[in-house]
Amino acid sequence: MSWQPEPRGLNQLLSLLRDAISPNNRDRVLVQQSLALFNDIADYNSYLIYILVQMTQEDNHTRAIAGLTLKNNLLNHFDRTPLPVLEHVKYISLRSMDIPDSDAIVRRTIGSVITAIIVQGQVINWPQALTVLVHQLDSTNPLAVEMALDTLQKICEDNAKDISEAKIDNRPVLDTIIPRLIPFNTSLLLNMDSYLQSLFLIASDEDTEVRQEVCRSFVMLLDNFTESLLPYLNQLIEYMIFCNQSTNTKIALEACDFWNQFTMLKHLHAYLIPYLPKVIPVILNSLIYTEDDLLMFGGGDEEEDLHPRFNSRYRNSSRYARNSEEDDSEDDEDDQDDDEFFSEWTLRKFSATSLEALTSAFKSQVTDILLPLLNQALFSKDWQVVESGILALGAAAEGGVDEISPHLPEMIPFLITNLSNPNAHVRYITCWTVSRFSGWIVGQCTSDQGRTQFYEPVLRELLRRILDRSRRVQEAACSAFSTLEEQATEQELVPYLPVILNHLTRALRLYRNKNLRLLYDTIGTLAESVGSSLNEPACIAVLMPPLISRWNGLEDTDSDLFPLLGCLTDIATSLGIGFLPFTEPVFSRCVMLVSTTLQSSIQYDEYDDLDELDDEFIVVPLDLLSGIVQGLGNTVEPFVKQSTLLPLLAVCAHYDSRCEVLQPTYALIGDLAKACFSTLDPYLENIMPELIRQLENDDPAFRSARNNAIWAVGEISMRWSKEKMDVHVQQILQSLIPLIHPQSLSVELQENAITTIGRLGIHSAETAAYFLPQFNRAWLFRSRSMRENDEKDSAFVGFCNMVVLFPHALNEVAIRMLLDIIGQWQSPSPPLALLFDQITSGYRGLVTEKANP
Template identity: 40%
Template sequence: MVYADDDESLLEAEEDGSLPDRDQDIKPRFHSSRFHGSEDGEDDDEDIVNVWNLRKCSAAALDILSNVFGDDILPTLMPVVQAKLSCSNDEVWKEREAAVLVLGAIAEGCINGLFPHLSEIISFLIPLLDDKFPLIRSISCWTLSRFSKYIVQGTDHQEGREQFNKILMGLLRRVLDDNKRVQEAACSAFATLEEEAAEELAPCLEIILQHLMCAFGKYQRRNLRIVYDAIGTLADAVGGELNQPKYLEILMPPLIGKWEQLPNSDKDLFPLLECFTSIAQALGTGFAQFAQPVFQRCITIIQSQLLAKVDPVKAGFQYDREFIVCCLDLLSGLAEGLGSGVESLVSQSNLRDLLLQCCLDDAPDVRQSAFALLGDLARVCPVHLRPRLVEFLDAATKQLQNTSKLKETISVANNACWAIGELAIKVQKEISPVVLTVVSCLVPILQHAEGLNKSLIENSAITLGRLAWVCPELVSPHMEHFLQTWCFALSMIRDDIEKEDAFRGLCAMVCLGFKFIQVKANPSGALNSLVCMCKAIASWHEIRSEDLRNEICLVLQGYKQMLKDGAWEQFMSALEPSVKDKLSMYQV
C-alpha cells in the first residue's frame, strides 16, 4: 500500500493549485436522474485513490478482508500500523501515508474493535491534516471522513463536540489548500461529514459558507465541481436553516455570477444546475427571489436541446440529453421548494408541452426525470397539466406495461407510477379512463415483487390505493385478485401521508366491496385476505388522522358483522399477539 517511486500520483501531488486544468484532466461526470422513493443502491464511497495499481488493489483487498474477518485481523495488523505511524523521519513519509490509508480501509469492517480507541485515533489524525506532505494531508482527509458517522455521534458530549469542531475546521483549512489533490480530498471528505452531521452544522454555517465561497473563487475547473457538490450537500443537510439573509449574501452572488457567465451549451453548467436544485429545495419559498431567471433558463436550455436533437446545425451545437435531465431535475427542485409559488412561472411558459415531449423521449433517463417533474407539478399546480392530461396519463401508463422489461427501466416505471398516483388525487374522477389499465399493470408488479426495486413496490401499492380512493367503484370488483399481495406491500411502507392515502383507498374499496365478497361461498378466501389486511393495519406505528382511524374501524366492524356464529372470535384468536394488540384500539 506504499506509493511506488514511479507512481504518477507523486508527480501530480506537486501540482500547484493555481495552474489551470487542461481538458484531459477533467473526468467525465454523470448526473443521476431524479428518483422518487427509497433507492436500494448505496453510493460508492468517494475514494481518494482513483488509479487501479498495486497500492489501490492492496487497499481494496484489506477493506474486503476487514469486512469478512472483522476485528480478528486487528492483533496482526495494528502493531504494523502503529510502527509505521510512529516513523517521524521525512524519508519514510510514504510508509506513514500508507498506514493512514490502512486506518481508512478498515474503518468499516473493524469498527467494533477500533471504537474504544477511536478518540485516540482521531486525535492522532487531526494534526496530519496540516502535514508538510500533500499526500499525507489528502489521505488524512479521506480517512477521517470514513469515521464521519462516529465523529458526529460523539457530539452529544463536550469532548466529542470539541473534536468535531477541530475536524470541521481542519477540513475547512484543507478545502483552501494550495494543492489540487488536497483540495479534492478535503472537499469530498467535508461533503461526507455534512451528510452525517446534518443540522449539527447549523451553528457553523457562516464560517462554512465563507470557506466554500473562498474555494469557489480559488479553484480550477475540475475541483470547482466538487465545491458545487459540497454546497449542494450542505443545502440538503441544513435545509431551511440556510434561508437567512446573512447566509444568502455570502452564498448566492458568486453562484449567480458563474451562472450568468456560462453559455447554455457549456458542460460546466451541469454541477451548477445540480447545486441550484439542492439550494431551491432547501430555501423553499426563500428561493422565490432567484427563481424567475433560473426557471426561464431551464426552459430555454430544454427547448434548444430538443432542437439540437432534430437539427444540430440550426441549434449551433450537438445534442446532449444530460442538459435536459439536469434542467428537468432543477425544475422539480423549484416545484418542491416553491410549492404553489411555481404556478405563476409555469403559467407563463410552454413547460407543459416540453414536458410531454420529454415524457415520450426515447432516452430512459430523460423520461425518468420528466415523470418526476410531472408528479411534482401534479402536486402544486395540476390545473396547468389538465389540457393534456390524457396524453400524460397515457405516456405514464405505457411505462408500467410489459413487466418482463421493467428491470431495464425500473426507475422510469417507478417515477411514472408515482406521478399517476399524484395526478389521481388531484384530478379525481378525470383519471377514470385509465384506472383499470393501470391497476392491471400494478397487480403483476406486486405479485412478482421479488427481485424488483423496493421503491417501485411501495409506489405501486400507494398508487393502487390512491386509484381505489378516487374510483372505488371501478377497483372494488377486482380486489379479490390482489388484496393479499397489496396488503403485504402496504405493511412494508413507513408511516407518512402517502401511506394514509393508500389506506383511505383500501377502506373505500373494501366498504364498497362488501357486497362483492361472497363470504358464505368462499369464507377461507375472505379470511386469508383479512389476515393480511389486519397485519397491514397493525404495521402503523401511529395513525395521526382521526378520520382514517374511524374508516379502518368501520372496515373491521364490517368484517366482524359478516363473520357470525363465533367465526370472528375464532379468527381473532388465531392472529399473532402483536397484531391483536394493535387492533384492540379499534374495539373489535
C-alpha cells in the same frame, strides 16, 4: 494509407514523450502543457500511432507513453478526431496484429487503443476489428494469440453492455466470440499439470517480462481454474510473497493482485491465514511512495499556490485506489488529459486495494497484525512512512471498523494533527482517511466531550483544507467533507452553518474548473443534509450571490452548467419558498435548455441519429425544475403558466427509447400534479397514455423511469376528475396488480405500486373496487410494512373507499389483516380515521350477522 509524419514535428513530440518518462525531469506539468499544444494539430493522433507501432527502434517506454496518450485522446476527444485520422489509427492498429511487437507493454497498449475506439465508437461501427481479433486466435504465432485474447478481454470488460447487445449481419457478436474461446479452456484443462509445472520452472527467470507474465498467469488461473491449483497453493502463496517484495515494481504489482483475487474465494481463506503475518508487512511496505511516484507529483513537499482541480470520479469512492492519485493541471483541456501518464495502476494503488480486501475478508486476523505495524509507521520520522501508515489505516477502515474502533480515540487526534501537516501528500491522504471514519466521528456528538474532542476539530480542519494551497488537498478535503455531511444530521451541522458556508463560499470565489464541480457537489450535499434549516436570510445572503454569479458566467452550451444545476437542485429543494427571489431566471433558463435540445433532436430524428442527442441538456434542467417545484409548491404556478414547460414535457414523455429522459420527465409530471394540477390538466390526455405504457416496461434499464411513472399516475389519480380518470383505471390496475405479488421486485417499486393502486379509489372507487378480489390480500400484506406517512395515508383512504363499496370482496383473513392494521395505525388523517371507524363498525355488524343467521 500513405500518411507520413513531418520530421520536425515528430522529433519535437518524441522529445516531450522522452521527457515525460525521464527520471531527471521533475517538471511534468510543463511537459503536459507542452503536449496539450499538440491537440491543435489535426493529425496529432497519427503521430502517436506512428510512434507506438512503427518506431520499433525507439525506447519501448516512450512508445507506450505515446500509445497511452493516444488512448486518452480517443476517450476524451473522440468526436473531435478527424475521420481520416481515425481511419488511419484503425488501419495501423489492426495491421500491427499481423506482426505483434516483441514488447508486451507495447502490445497491450495497442490493445488499449483498439478498445478505446470500440468503447467510444461502438462495436457495430467497426466490425472489422472483431473479425481480425477472432481470426488471430487461429494464428500460429503465440504472441498474436495472446495479443488478441488480451484485447478481447479489454473490450469485454470496458464495453460489456455494448458487446452483449451488438449484432453484426443480424447475428449477436458474442455468438461469434464465445465459441472461439471455449477451445482455449478445454485445451488448458487437459494439459493443466504440465502447464503449471512449466510456469514453476520459469518462475525464477531473470527476465522481468517473463516473471511478470508468470505472476499474471497464476492470478488468472486462481480466478478461473481454482481447483487445479489446490495441490500447489502453499507453494504459490510463498512465491507471490517473494514476488511482491521484488525491487521491480512491475513484478511486485502483478503479485499484489493475487491477494485481492484470493479474498474473493472464500472457500480458500483457510489456506492464506497462516501466511497473513508475512503478507501484511509486505503490502504495508508497498504503500510507501516510490521515487517514480513522487516524480509524477513534482517531489515530496511542494507548497506551490496551485489552482484547484476536480476528481472526475466524484466523492465517496469505496476504494482509495480509484480516487486518489491524479495529477494537477491548469485549465479544462489539460484537466481532461491529466490521466495520460498518471492513471495507470501502480503498486501503491494495488496494495491499498488489496489491504482493503484482506481486511474485509479476514477482519481481526488482519487488524491484529496491522495495528502494531501501524503504531510504528505513524510515528516514524520519515514523512513517506507516516503517509503510507495513514493510507493503510484508511484502507483498513471499512472492512475492519469494529476492530479498529477501540483505537480511534487515540488515532483521530493524530489524524487531526496531520490535516495540518507541512507536507501536502500527508494532508491529502489524511483527508481521505478521516473520511473513512466519518460515521464514528459523527457518532461522538452524542456527548459534549466527544463533540469537542473529535467532531468539532475534524470539522474545523477539513474546512481549512478546503481552502488549502494545494489543488489535490482541496479535492480530498471536499470529498471528505461531503462524506461527513452525509453521515451527519441537521443537529450536527446546523450549529456550524455560518462557518461552513463562509468557507464553502470563499472556495466558490477561488476555485475554477474541475475542483469547482466537486465543490458544487459538496454544497449540494450540505443542502440535502440540513434541509429547510438552510432557509434563513443570513444563509441565503452568503450562499446565493456567488452561485448566481457562476450561473451568469456560464454559456448555455457549457457542460460545466451540469454540476451547478445539480447543486441548485438540492438548494432549491431545501430553501423552499426562500428560493423564490431566484426562481424566474433559473426557471426560464432551464426551460430554454430543454427546448433548445429538443429542437436539435428534431434534426437528429431526420438523420436517424438520436444517439447524438446530449441527454444531460434535458435531464439536468428537468431535475432542477423538479427541485424548484418541490420547494415552491403552489407558488410555482405563475412560472409554469408563463413558460412552455408543459408542451415540452408532453414531447419528452414520448421519448420512449430514452430512459435517461423519461425518468426526470415523469418525476416532474408528478411534482407538477402535486404543486399546480390545474396547469397540467390540459396536457394529461396526451401524457397519460405514455405513463400507462411505461407501467408494464420491465426492461431493467427503465426501472427508474417505470418507478416514477407509477408514482406520477398515483399523484394524478388523486386530482383528475372522475370521468377522465375512470377511462384509465382498468388498464392501470391490470398493469400494477402483478407488481405487488412477486418478492423479486424492488421494495420501492412495490410500494409505489401499492400507493397508486390505493389512490385510484379516491375518485374512482366504483371502477377500482371491481378488481378488489384480485389484489386485496397481497395489497394489505405488502402495505403493513410501509412507513406511516402522507402517501400511505392517501393510499388507505382510496382502499377503504373501495372496501366500503364492496365489503364482501375481503375474506376473513383479509378482514382480520385490515382490522389489525387499523388497530396499529398511530396517526390517521381525519378522513382516514372516519373511514376506519366506518369499516370497523361495518365488519363488526357483518361478523355478528354470520354468528347469528
